[in-house]
Amino acid sequence: MNLQEKLNILGDAAKYDVSCSSSGSSRGAPKGGLGSGCSAGICHTWSADGRCISLLKVLFSNACKYDCAYCINRRSNDIPRATFTPRELIDLTLEFYRRNYIEGLFLSSAVVGSPDATMEKLVYVAKELRTVHRFGGYIHLKAIPGASPRLLYEAGLYADRSSVNVEIPSDRQLQYLAPEKNYESIFRPMNFLAERKLEYSAGKRSRYTPKFLPAGQSTQMIVGASGESDLQILRLSAGFYHQQRMKRVYFSGYIPVNADKRLPALTTKPPLLREHRLYQADWLMRFYHFGHEEILDESNPNLDPDLDPKAMWALRHPEFFPIDLQTADYEMILRVPGIGVKSAQLIVSGRRFCKIRLEQLKKMGVVLKRAKYFIFNPDVPANLRRLYPEMLRPLLIARPKPAQLDFFSQLQAPSLPAPAQLSIAV
Amino acid sequence: MSLSISYDSSFDGFLSVVFETYRQRLDVGDIVPERPYDSDVTPSVDLFMQPFHVETNADSASRLRRAVVNMAGEDVLNLLETAFRSEERGVEMKILAYLRVLFSKSDPGFARNPTSSEMLPLFLLARAVRHEAGGMLGMVRFNKAPDGSYIAEIEPKYDILEMIVGHFRGRFPNGRWAIVDVKRCYGAFYDGRHTEILDLPDTDTLSRSIAEKAPPDEFTRMWKSYYDTMAIKERLNPRLLRRCLPVRYWKHLHERQQNLAGPASRPTA
Structure with missing residues (x-):
C-alpha cells in the first residue's frame, strides 16, 4: 500500500472528528x-x-x-485498514x-x-516532530481513554491541544452504544489534563516556563444519535467550560454510517x-455572557428550530426591552438580537x-431587521417600540420560500389507496 | 474648475497630493491613481475637471504623517494606510474628507470616534483589508522548485502582500521562498536572511515562468486527494463553501482545481 492510499484511508476515517481549530497557542x-503558532488560528482551506x-x-x-455502534472504524465493519509508520507521518x-x-x-x-x-505511538510522533525536527507548528493529540497518566502528561508537554471525545451526551446511552467505554474512563484523562494545566499556570511565570497544553482541551458530542434533549447537551457543555476549563465543545450532527x-x-x-442552533447557543455562552440556564430550562428543554436562541431569549424576556443604545450596559447591548460582538463594541x-x-x-453591520424591535432610538418608528412577544414572533421568523410543486413526483407517490386495498375493505 | 489630480498610486504619493492641496489651496474634484495593471478600470477623461499631476515627494509625505500622528495618533495613521491598501475607487477622497475634518479641529473628540460619518467607511474598509490579509495567511500555496526554494503566487483583491510577509518570515526563517502577487506584478523574496520587495514583468509571462520553474509535485497531488476525501458527502454545502472560500481565490488553490497538470487551468464548481 503506498502512502497516498494510506493517507486517503486514514484521512477518510478521521473526517468525522469535528475539531479543526488551530487557535490558542502563540509561538515563534x-x-x-x-513553524509557528498563531493565537487567532488560521484556516487553510474549506x-x-x-x-x-x-x-x-x-x-x-x-x-x-x-466496537462502538456509532463509529465507522469499529471492529465489526468490513473496511480497508491501514497504519502509518511514524516516519511517513512526520x-x-x-x-x-x-x-x-x-x-x-x-x-x-x-x-x-x-x-x-x-x-x-501518538506521543512518539509528537515528540519526534518537536525535538528532532524542531517543529513549531500546531499539534493536536487525542488522549486515548484508559491511557496511563505518564503518557498523558508527556502528550501535554508536546501538544498544543488535547481532546477526549465524549461522543454520547449521557453515560447510560454511552454504555449502551459503546460497551467498552463509560464516562469514568473518559472523564479521568480529561480531569487529569485539566489539573496538570492548572498546576502549570499557577505561580510566577516567565517566558522560559515550559508550557503545558497551551491551547487547552476540547471535546465533541454527537447530536441526534441517542435521545438527549438540548438542555442536557448544553448543561453538559457548560460543565465542561467551567469545571474542565475546556476551550471548545464541538457538536456533530449524527451521520448514520453503520446499520445498527x-x-x-x-x-x-x-x-x-439542530446542530446549528446548538452552536448558536454555545456562542451565546462563550461570547455573549449567557448562562446555560438562561437559554433553556426544564419547561422548554429544546431549542426552537425557527428562531435563533438569542431571539428566543429576548421574546421570553420582554421586560428588558426596548433598550437605549446610548446608555445601556455593554452586556445588555450584546443581548439585543441582531447586534453582535463587533457592532456592540463599535457602539460602545x-x-x-x-x-x-x-x-x-x-x-x-447591525441586522436592523431583527434589532429594530428591541432598541429605543429616536429614528425607530413609535409603533415598533412596544410589541408583544406573540406579535413579534412571526415578524422575526424568516418566511419560508414558496416551493415549486412538482407534477411528476406527485404521480409516483399516489396518495389514494390502491384498488386492491379498496376491494379488501369492501 | 475643480481638478482631477493624478499621482503614482503609492501611499506616499497620495500623502503628497494631500500636502499639495493644502499648500496650493487646490480645489480637488477627484484623486486618481495611475496604476499600470488596471488600465481598463481607469475612467475616461472627465470633461468638467482639469487634469493635474502631483509628483511624489518623500519630504512632504513624512511631514503629513507626523501631523496625523500628532493630531490623532499612530493607530489612526496605520488605519488610513490599511484602508488605502484596498485600492478601492474613491478611497482617496474618503481619506481626504477625514483629514479635512481632522485638521479643521472643529470637534475635539473626532480623532477617536470610529462611528463618525467620515471615519466609519474607512474603519470598515480597513477591517475588510485586514480580514483578507488574515485569510491569505492560510491561502498561500507554495510549490517546491528543484533548487529547494518555495514559490507561491497569490492574487488578492486588496494589496496585502506586504502585510503578510512578516508572518511567513517568522514561520519559515531558514528556507528560501518567494510570494508573488501576479495581479500587481511584484513579489517578496526571502533568501534566509532578508526580505526584498521587487517589481516583476507583466502577469502572463510571470505566471508561465513560475509554473515552469515550480510545477506541482506528488505532495500536491496527495494534498488534493486528501482534500477530496475530507468532505462528508451527506453534508455537502456549496453555498457555505463559496461564502468561506470565495471563488476568486480558487485559481491558485491546488485543491480546488480539477486538473493539476496545468496550474493555470480554470477551476470548476
Missing part, C-alpha cells in the same frame, strides 16, 4: 527549525461541505479493537507544512492493542439545523462622541 519558530481544514487530520491507525506533516497547506497535525488513532500502546438497531436508521438525514466606543443613529447602525 524554534531556533534552527520551522472542504466541499463548508468545514474548514486547518490541520492535517488523520488517524495513526484505524484497526480498532473496540514526513507528510513537514512537507505539507512547508507548502503552507496546513497549520499543523491533528493526530488521533483507533485503539490498537492497548490504550497505552496506542497513546505511546440501537441507532437511527441509515436513511436518517443529519440534524444540521462611538457613543461617547455622538448619538448613534439608525443609518450608522446599518453601516456597522
Whole structure:
C-alpha cells in the first residue's frame, strides 16, 4: 500500500472528528527549525461541505479493537485498514507544512492493542516532530481513554491541544452504544489534563516556563444519535467550560454510517439545523455572557428550530426591552438580537462622541431587521417600540420560500389507496 | 474648475497630493491613481475637471504623517494606510474628507470616534483589508522548485502582500521562498536572511515562468486527494463553501482545481 492510499484511508476515517481549530497557542519558530503558532488560528482551506481544514487530520491507525455502534472504524465493519509508520507521518506533516497547506497535525488513532500502546505511538510522533525536527507548528493529540497518566502528561508537554471525545451526551446511552467505554474512563484523562494545566499556570511565570497544553482541551458530542434533549447537551457543555476549563465543545450532527438497531436508521438525514442552533447557543455562552440556564430550562428543554436562541431569549424576556443604545450596559447591548460582538463594541466606543443613529447602525453591520424591535432610538418608528412577544414572533421568523410543486413526483407517490386495498375493505 | 489630480498610486504619493492641496489651496474634484495593471478600470477623461499631476515627494509625505500622528495618533495613521491598501475607487477622497475634518479641529473628540460619518467607511474598509490579509495567511500555496526554494503566487483583491510577509518570515526563517502577487506584478523574496520587495514583468509571462520553474509535485497531488476525501458527502454545502472560500481565490488553490497538470487551468464548481 503506498502512502497516498494510506493517507486517503486514514484521512477518510478521521473526517468525522469535528475539531479543526488551530487557535490558542502563540509561538515563534524554534531556533534552527520551522513553524509557528498563531493565537487567532488560521484556516487553510474549506472542504466541499463548508468545514474548514486547518490541520492535517488523520488517524495513526484505524484497526480498532473496540466496537462502538456509532463509529465507522469499529471492529465489526468490513473496511480497508491501514497504519502509518511514524516516519511517513512526520514526513507528510513537514512537507505539507512547508507548502503552507496546513497549520499543523491533528493526530488521533483507533485503539490498537492497548490504550497505552496506542497513546505511546501518538506521543512518539509528537515528540519526534518537536525535538528532532524542531517543529513549531500546531499539534493536536487525542488522549486515548484508559491511557496511563505518564503518557498523558508527556502528550501535554508536546501538544498544543488535547481532546477526549465524549461522543454520547449521557453515560447510560454511552454504555449502551459503546460497551467498552463509560464516562469514568473518559472523564479521568480529561480531569487529569485539566489539573496538570492548572498546576502549570499557577505561580510566577516567565517566558522560559515550559508550557503545558497551551491551547487547552476540547471535546465533541454527537447530536441526534441517542435521545438527549438540548438542555442536557448544553448543561453538559457548560460543565465542561467551567469545571474542565475546556476551550471548545464541538457538536456533530449524527451521520448514520453503520446499520445498527440501537441507532437511527441509515436513511436518517443529519440534524444540521439542530446542530446549528446548538452552536448558536454555545456562542451565546462563550461570547455573549449567557448562562446555560438562561437559554433553556426544564419547561422548554429544546431549542426552537425557527428562531435563533438569542431571539428566543429576548421574546421570553420582554421586560428588558426596548433598550437605549446610548446608555445601556455593554452586556445588555450584546443581548439585543441582531447586534453582535463587533457592532456592540463599535457602539460602545462611538457613543461617547455622538448619538448613534439608525443609518450608522446599518453601516456597522447591525441586522436592523431583527434589532429594530428591541432598541429605543429616536429614528425607530413609535409603533415598533412596544410589541408583544406573540406579535413579534412571526415578524422575526424568516418566511419560508414558496416551493415549486412538482407534477411528476406527485404521480409516483399516489396518495389514494390502491384498488386492491379498496376491494379488501369492501 | 475643480481638478482631477493624478499621482503614482503609492501611499506616499497620495500623502503628497494631500500636502499639495493644502499648500496650493487646490480645489480637488477627484484623486486618481495611475496604476499600470488596471488600465481598463481607469475612467475616461472627465470633461468638467482639469487634469493635474502631483509628483511624489518623500519630504512632504513624512511631514503629513507626523501631523496625523500628532493630531490623532499612530493607530489612526496605520488605519488610513490599511484602508488605502484596498485600492478601492474613491478611497482617496474618503481619506481626504477625514483629514479635512481632522485638521479643521472643529470637534475635539473626532480623532477617536470610529462611528463618525467620515471615519466609519474607512474603519470598515480597513477591517475588510485586514480580514483578507488574515485569510491569505492560510491561502498561500507554495510549490517546491528543484533548487529547494518555495514559490507561491497569490492574487488578492486588496494589496496585502506586504502585510503578510512578516508572518511567513517568522514561520519559515531558514528556507528560501518567494510570494508573488501576479495581479500587481511584484513579489517578496526571502533568501534566509532578508526580505526584498521587487517589481516583476507583466502577469502572463510571470505566471508561465513560475509554473515552469515550480510545477506541482506528488505532495500536491496527495494534498488534493486528501482534500477530496475530507468532505462528508451527506453534508455537502456549496453555498457555505463559496461564502468561506470565495471563488476568486480558487485559481491558485491546488485543491480546488480539477486538473493539476496545468496550474493555470480554470477551476470548476
